[in-house]
Amino acid sequence: MTNNKTLDLRIRRTHKLLFDALTLLLSEKSFDNITITDICEKAMVHRTTFYKHFEDKYHLLDSLISQLVQNFEEKSTEQTPVDNPRQYYVNLFRLLLEHMQENIKMYSVGLLNNGSTIKVLQKIVVGRTKSRLESDEANGLIFLIPAPILSEFYSSSMVSLAIWWLENNMPLSIDEMVRYGDMLIDKLDTTDK
Missing domain, CATH: 1.10.357.10 (Tetracycline Repressor, domain 2)
Structure with a gap:
């Protein structure tokens, strides 16, 4: 059984990985040219995990x-x-x-x-x-x-x-x-x- 604190740490870790990936990608190319695949590959996070947390890249940016x-x-x-x-x-x-x-x-x-x-x-x-x-x-x-x-x-x-x-x-x-x-x-x- 997973407790809420562990779950919260996992969510925060996933968000941090995705935030860091987006930040790094923005230093390489424009936001319009960044795809969900780019973000997931940079963060080493599966696309399904991305979509569990965010609707799209605009939601991630917000x-x-x-x-x-x-x-x-x-x-x-x-x-x-x-x-x-x-x-x-x-x-x-x-x-x-x-x-x-x-x-x-x-x-x-x-x-x-x-x-x-x-x-x-x-x-x-x-x-x-x-x-x-x-x-x-x-x-x-x-x-x-x-x-x-x-x-x-x-x-x-x-x-x-x-x-x-x-x-x-x-x-x-x-x-x-x-x-x-x-x-x-x-x-x-x-x-x-």
Whole structure:
């Protein structure tokens, strides 16, 4: 009899093999030219096993991108809190750019094939930003603009700039992008309670 933990480990191992295979294949050829057979051969996984887990290569890609987005969310949650709200956004923007650069192939394919990736990324950044603003308010800062509006504005800007950067083959270094992002933020207007 197989217990659930062993089964879960087998599923995770199979997913990892297939994710790794797709990632390697993307460095060799375009997503459109990758077949299920290519993925299965690279992963050394039988086609029937593939279809037990995924409907097609697009489902595999969506799952892989979801995993990358989840990894970003975990990293952004671990973000070291800073006393300066502006610095927090600069750090979050840097983290987003670094994450996209580390996973460039997947994000390039994902952004082109699936607009929901952008929405998920933006939702994570909005959540982090809103949480931070609410924490700042609880600690005595009063923002001239309500926290939900600020979080939507800054989050949309960060994600849009990161996507522009990626879609244009990263024409600027991360440091340059962060510097420009910081200049755009300029300051978060607050008043003391």
